[in-house]
Structures are given as C-alpha cells and as structure tokens.
Amino acid sequence: MNAEALTVPPLPGDATALIADMGARARAAAKRLALTPTADKAAALRAAAAAIRSRAADILAANEEDMAAGQKNGLSGAMLDRLRLDEARLGAIADAIDAVAGLPDPVGGEIDRVTRPNGLVLSRVRVPLGVIGIIYESRPNVTADAAALGLMSGNAVILRGGSEAVHSNRAIHAAFAVGLVEAGLSADAVQLVPTQDRAAVGAMLRAQGLIDIIVPRGGKGLVARVQDEARVPVLAHLDGINHLYIDGAADPEKAVALAVNAKMRRTGVCGATETILIDRAYSAPLAIIDALIAAGCEVRGDKGVAALSPHVDPASATDWDTEYLDSIVSVAMVGGIAGALAHIDTHSSRHTDAIVTEDAGVAERFLTGVDSAIVMHNASTQFADGGEFGLGAEIGIATGRLHARGPVALEGLTTYKWLVWGSGQTRP
Incomplete structure (x- = not known):
C-alpha cells in the first residue's frame, strides 16, 4: 500500500484554503471515478468493508471515547443511541457497504431513448453529480454509508462529521481509505475534514466550482444554517415529524x-x-x-x-x-x-x-x-429507510421536491446528460 495515498496535507490556518485543497483533490478523483468500471468500484467497497471488520477493535475503542464524552456533555438518550456502536452495529455497517457493492451501477444507465422525425436519436444516460459535500451530526454510520454510496455512484465525497462522533468518524474513515488504496483507487475519493472548526463548514458551503452539492444530515439548526448560507445546491433532509x-x-x-x-x-x-x-x-x-x-x-x-x-x-x-x-x-x-x-x-x-x-x-x-x-x-x-426499500445504504431522506425525494441512494446521487446521434442533419 502506498502510505502517501493516506496522507492528509498539513492543516492550513485558513479553513477556506483547507477546503479548496480538499475540493481540488476531490474533483480530480471524481473525474477518474466517473470512468472507473463497476467491478473496480465494487472491489474497492468490499475491500473497505473488510478493512472495517479487521479494524473493529480500534473503531469500537474510538466510539467508547465518543460515548464517554457524550455522556459527560449531557447528550440525550436519543443522541447517545445514534452515536453508539457495538459489534452488531459495526457489522451491519460493513454489511451495508458490501450490499452497496452488489447493487446495480447507475452510471451509464440509459433512462430513455427516442428517435426524432428527422432521424436524430436522443438518449438520456445517468452520470455522477461530481463532488458531494456531506455535513452530518452524531451518527458515525453516515461516514461509511455516504462513502460507499458516493463511490459506487462515481462521486467523490467530502465528509464533515459532528464533534460528538469525531473519534468514531476518523476510525471508520481511516479503515475505509485503507480499503480504497488496497483496491487501487485514490483515497482522495473519500475525504474527511480533519478539523471540527465550524469555519470549515462555512468554507464548504461557499465552495462553488469545487463542491457540486451539499447534503446536510442533522438537526433543524444545522439544516437551517446550510440552507441559509450555501452557495451550492442543497439536498435537504428536514425534521421527521x-x-x-x-x-x-x-x-x-x-x-x-x-x-x-x-x-x-x-x-x-x-x-x-x-x-x-x-x-x-x-x-x-x-x-x-x-x-x-x-x-x-x-x-x-x-x-x-x-x-x-x-x-x-x-x-x-x-x-x-x-x-x-x-x-x-x-x-x-x-x-x-x-x-x-x-x-x-x-x-x-x-x-x-x-x-x-x-x-x-x-x-x-x-x-x-x-x-x-x-x-x-x-x-x-x-x-422509512433506504435499506428497507431495497436501495442499500442511504445518504438521507430528501423532503424537498427537486432532484431526489425520499431515500436517496445510488440513483439519487446521479444526474443525466443527453447523447445525440445524427447522420449529417442540419437545422432548417
């Protein structure tokens, strides 16, 4: 394994510079991922799942640190339940990654095709969104779910988890990255913001041209901030009332x-x-x-x-x-x-x-x-869960009307482009 592939650059004092660096590396990785064969993406995901299983003791120890801090800081019982990992839950996280590896790859799939009266053949095919920024709170399984869905749908992801799960997120991400590199893919395809400075969130929300869409997963305050400040499109998941x-x-x-x-x-x-x-x-x-x-x-x-x-x-x-x-x-x-x-x-x-x-x-x-x-x-x-809908892991439940709605899984992380075949037609 190439050790340099897992190296995070020195943390700049400026959060904007940090996100710009991560975004540039993510864009380069996204271009490669868009052309990566399905079998290679699936192999990388299976390697990542295996790495999570082999590092279970380290991940659970990291989660114990987060749980102790959460109890000390007075997190509610519901928040602690979201945060807690055990062998069964961690096994389910790895199983979910394997499940995503076995799902049909949406990239390149043809949505529809039509032949116009003038002989032009028009087709719509699915393509990745590009670089997805995911900002989330307290649930460490999101680190793995978002990484797996992003990778299989041909997107690079930049993850920014909450401080409640900082140690768990870092341990899961480290294992996931090991799997990617072992399978021959770039660790830049799945990056975790290495700071809990809130300025990094603001920098992600302003990263036009580097991040193509932001997905917030968390409480009303987080989602409201993202929607108010974002300069890039947002795929929002509001309250579950x-x-x-x-x-x-x-x-x-x-x-x-x-x-x-x-x-x-x-x-x-x-x-x-x-x-x-x-x-x-x-x-x-x-x-x-x-x-x-x-x-x-x-x-x-x-x-x-x-x-x-x-x-x-x-x-x-x-x-x-x-x-x-x-x-x-x-x-x-x-x-x-x-x-x-x-x-x-x-x-x-x-x-x-x-x-x-x-x-x-x-x-x-x-x-x-x-x-x-x-x-x-x-x-x-x-x-109301992507796994129960047969979609594998989910990146969230979208409650808006545009782009995707309900459990957002692989297809929800793609857009489409038009392909047009002619035989010399000119427009009168």
Whole structure:
C-alpha cells in the first residue's frame, strides 16, 4: 500500500484554503471515478468493508471515547443511541457497504431513448453529480454509508462529521481509505475534514466550482444554517415529524402493533412516528394509549385523548411541530380522514406519514392526499429507510421536491446528460 495515498496535507490556518485543497483533490478523483468500471468500484467497497471488520477493535475503542464524552456533555438518550456502536452495529455497517457493492451501477444507465422525425436519436444516460459535500451530526454510520454510496455512484465525497462522533468518524474513515488504496483507487475519493472548526463548514458551503452539492444530515439548526448560507445546491433532509393516522376502519390489533413499533422501535431515527392521529369513530383508542404507556412512552394528548386516561399529559401547541427523537408522542383525536389530512397538511415535515385502515377507498384518499416524500398504508413509519426499500445504504431522506425525494441512494446521487446521434442533419 502506498502510505502517501493516506496522507492528509498539513492543516492550513485558513479553513477556506483547507477546503479548496480538499475540493481540488476531490474533483480530480471524481473525474477518474466517473470512468472507473463497476467491478473496480465494487472491489474497492468490499475491500473497505473488510478493512472495517479487521479494524473493529480500534473503531469500537474510538466510539467508547465518543460515548464517554457524550455522556459527560449531557447528550440525550436519543443522541447517545445514534452515536453508539457495538459489534452488531459495526457489522451491519460493513454489511451495508458490501450490499452497496452488489447493487446495480447507475452510471451509464440509459433512462430513455427516442428517435426524432428527422432521424436524430436522443438518449438520456445517468452520470455522477461530481463532488458531494456531506455535513452530518452524531451518527458515525453516515461516514461509511455516504462513502460507499458516493463511490459506487462515481462521486467523490467530502465528509464533515459532528464533534460528538469525531473519534468514531476518523476510525471508520481511516479503515475505509485503507480499503480504497488496497483496491487501487485514490483515497482522495473519500475525504474527511480533519478539523471540527465550524469555519470549515462555512468554507464548504461557499465552495462553488469545487463542491457540486451539499447534503446536510442533522438537526433543524444545522439544516437551517446550510440552507441559509450555501452557495451550492442543497439536498435537504428536514425534521421527521411523521404521523400515523388510525382510521375508524382500522384493525385494532394492527393499530396497536403499528403504533408501538412506529414510535418505540427506535425513537432516535428520522422515521420514528412523532404524532398519532386517531379517528373519533375508532372503537378502541384507549388500547393504543395504554400500549404506548406500557412500552415506556410518554403520551401528550389533546383534550379528547387526555379524557381517556389520567396518565396522558396535556399537549401544548408546540408538540404538534416537534420532532422528539425520544420516548414521547403527541396524540390527537380527529374527525375522520378529512381531519387527518388537515392536521398533516399543517404540521407534517413532508418526510413520512402513514394510515392504518381496512377501507381501501380511505387508504387511497390518504395515499394521494398526503404530500410527503413517503406515504404508507398499514405499515410502520420505521420502514422509512433506504435499506428497507431495497436501495442499500442511504445518504438521507430528501423532503424537498427537486432532484431526489425520499431515500436517496445510488440513483439519487446521479444526474443525466443527453447523447445525440445524427447522420449529417442540419437545422432548417
């Protein structure tokens, strides 16, 4: 292995100079990656996964440092859960990289082809975006997921993780880079910003011509800053204020199981349900409340819900717009599908919303009427995940309307160009 390939240049005093240097190296790597055969990219990813497995002890030790610091600094239980790695989670990270290596390569894929009346043949083919900047908080798995997706889609990536996971991110990145170099690819294809100075984030956001798109993954404050300051396009993932609507025609057994799973399976993930809406015509609302409380969830309800149980706390106006990422849920009684749609239209973050019902007509009205990136029928919102969608790892859930929406995986990290074949045609 070429040791120089893993060498990070001396840290400049100027964050702009640092990002400019990283961006220039990333652009050069991106040009090479765009032409790299699928088999070579897959081999590099498998080598990176193997390196992560072989360095598991080092990565877990680094994560212990981050966990200790997080506990000392008062991180919430949800944030600590996002941060924590163990053998199973680290194994899943490596498995996800291997899974991406086995996915169809979107680069060069033909989207469509048409022959014009004048004989011109037009085709659209997928090409990489170029250099992707990813700014994220607390979740070290993003380091590996973003690196794998970027590489397989032919993009170079510049990663800037949060201070909460600094040691974990560095250990995972170091292992990933070893795999790339062992497979004959440049470590410049996946770079980690070597400083936690917030000025580096600002420099990334202003790096027109060096970074083609920014993907923020984190809390509302981070995403708001990125959207306000970015001079390059942003693929945003806003709050996961997700709703589960229990219709009057819901099966009671399904309703309880889905409510508990959607909220409590993992409370710190963006697919967790934060608000449950119950049709006033539903026959067994108390069973849902009792099941949530029995699972250790704090329930905050409107007047109708509070009247069901003395264990329900009154909901405030802000609860309907809060992503708890914790064992807390807000619950409201609504007047059927119309009331549910109105509440969701007012309070949803357009991430994931679901309905529980056995009425196909009501389900269809919900699926077509809710304007979110993911809309579900009789399924837990916790399925809002690229892996569960068969996309492999994901770089995030895009909640905007442009370019990509929902789980962003390989295809979401490509754009397209037009290819035109003629036989001497001139335009009259």
